[in-house]
Amino acid sequence: MRFVISPILAPVHTSSRDDAVLHALVDFVTGEGLRPGDRLPTERELAEHLKVSRTTVREALTRWQELGLVERRQGSGTYLKSAVTRNMLHLPLTLPSGNDFNSLMHTLEIRRGLEAEAAVLSAERASDADIAFIEQQLIRMEEAFHARHGMSADEDWDFHLAVFRTSGNPLFEQIIAAMYEMFHRFWEHPLGVRDFGHASFPYHRTLFNAIAARDPVAARAEALKLIATVEDDLRRGAANLKKQSKKS
Amino acid sequence: MRFVISPILAPVHTSSRDDAVLHALVDFVTGEGLRPGDRLPTERELAEHLKVSRTTVREALTRWQELGLVERRQGSGTYLKSAVTRNMLHLPLTLPSGNDFNSLMHTLEIRRGLEAEAAVLSAERASDADIAFIEQQLIRMEEAFHARHGMSADEDWDFHLAVFRTSGNPLFEQIIAAMYEMFHRFWEHPLGVRDFGHASFPYHRTLFNAIAARDPVAARAEALKLIATVEDDLRRGAANLKKQSKKS
DNA sequence: ATTGGCCCAATGGTCCAACCAATTTAGGTG
DNA sequence: CACCTAAATTGGTTGGACCATTGGGCCAAT
Numbered sequence A, B: 001m002r003f004v005i006s007p008i009l010a011p012v013h014t015s016s017r018d019d020a021v022l023h024a025l026v027d028f029v030t031g032e033g034l035r036p037g038d039r040l041p042t043e044r045e046l047a048e049h050l051k052v053s054r055t056t057v058r059e060a061l062t063r064w065q066e067l068g069l070v071e072r073r074q075g076s077g078t079y080l081k082s083a084v085t086r087n088m089l090h091l092p093l094t095l096p097s098g099n100d101f102n103s104l105m106h107t108l109e110i111r112r113g114l115e116a117e118a119a120v121l122s123a124e125r126a127s128d129a130d131i132a133f134i135e136q137q138l139i140r141m142e143e144a145f146h147a148r149h150g151m152s153a154d155e156d157w158d159f160h161l162a163v164f165r166t167s168g169n170p171l172f173e174q175i176i177a178a179m180y181e182m183f184h185r186f187w188e189h190p191l192g193v194r195d196f197g198h199a200s201f202p203y204h205r206t207l208f209n210a211i212a213a214r215d216p217v218a219a220r221a222e223a224l225k226l227i228a229t230v231e232d233d234l235r236r237g238a239a240n241l242k243k244q245s246k247k248s
Numbered sequence C: 001a002t003t004g005g006c007c008c009a010a011t012g013g014t015c016c017a018a019c020c021a022a023t024t025t026a027g028g029t030g
Numbered sequence D: 001c002a003c004c005t006a007a008a009t010t011g012g013t014t015g016g017a018c019c020a021t022t023g024g025g026c027c028a029a030t
Helices: A017-032 A043-050 A054-066 A101-125 A128-148 A153-165 A170-178 A198-212 A216-247 B017-032 B043-050 B054-066 B101-125 B128-148 B153-165 B170-178 B198-212 B216-247
Strands: A070-073 A077-080 A088-096 B070-073 B077-080 B088-096
Touching: A017 A043, A017 A054, A043 A054, A054 A070, A054 B054, A088 B170, A101 A128, A101 A153, A101 A170, A101 A198, A101 A216, A101 B101, A101 B170, A128 A153, A128 A198, A153 A170, A153 A198, A170 B088, A170 B101, A198 A216, B017 B043, B017 B054, B043 B054, B054 B070, B101 B128, B101 B153, B101 B170, B101 B198, B101 B216, B128 B153, B128 B198, B153 B170, B153 B198, B198 B216
Parallel strands: none
Antiparallel strands: A070 A077, A088 B088, B070 B077
């Protein structure tokens, strides 16, 4: 006779030592009201007070470091890098991200989904100050564009970040900030396309206008058009590479 | 003049010991052709071959464990949990995620952006086999619905996962899978709404029909309508809570 | 042939004590 | 005060030891 084991029977999890350390540390940080930038107790102090070895404390802090919650400086101390709350959620994404055409296009598709949604929300919710803030970033980008006769990665990023930030949903900024490196590979390896992103320039202002006019539908449309021009650039780059490999 | 400081600007990784260990481990895994589920060398073996202490090896493996790349089983060994390539990108997101109305609504907004885009891509690219796969999950969900007279979290999740999986972009599935726990708090704490998600039921089939008909525009529209019903449920739940707190 | 108990080697988890390397701080010197 | 130096502080690394869990092999009972 073969039994179907009830799924409820599986998950007996032994609370490990370093988990306990992290829980205690959460309580300490919240209880003490520590904020990002503040310094945590030294590893030796933590080990002594928590009655565990420094090795265990270090394993726990290593985990927090990998999550970007703390930063350790040798000779100085361990510093809080992000807000810590009791019920926070860790999403360690590991993405196979190459510099090939497909990988870049995949990242753009993700960005298209998030960017369009953020544009909608920003158009619905942005305050007057938010609008002014976005416009400020837009102007900076436009000035950099004219000065360099081409897109500037940093200023362009600041503009898009401003849209995310004014969406009223902090998750957008956090997710997109974590993907910063991924998206920036476009500018690091533009696949030989000259004036990469050039075509997207005018749509930054049309997107801003839609948000400033509090028109969510138009904002989504402009955001999608903007991303579409980048996709076109990317396809041109892929075609270039193909042509070059044919020649050689 | 106020600048927007990009939240990610700390890539000044001083090439430390455990970094070197991880690089060597990447080479080993790729060179040996190890796949998820395979067993890695023991910590003592790694320490000996790499000429570092076991503590250092453990710190490195702890980092990989926190990223979800490996799983450690005491008494058994360390096992690969995810594919490892040389240029992969780690995005450790830590989101302050409560069970309050705002947090839940924020996660839904993220999901709306990703889900709508995935529906578009699935409608554009899904093969006949993909369509059949989605339909299979749809039928399973509908059967579970009729059997239980309500939405079933697992089957519902499988359906949406099928849409993401057939989008032709593996990033969608990975991101959404990482957010599984976050999205599932709807069902764990439905804020007292009876028949939570009930209203979304019919839109699963209409979404499938749009994808099967290879109609990207309709697919996006149906996906947005589906999420909108869940948002309505959520708002009802928030209203309920308000009413209850008024009573007491 | 199968089940269950038992032992034992292997493996990850924890601990300790010491030392190294980078940083900060406290004096001291001009 | 400005500048340099030495000491204290702090995270990083090492080696060794022991504990807790796992898995396999062995054996007796069924």
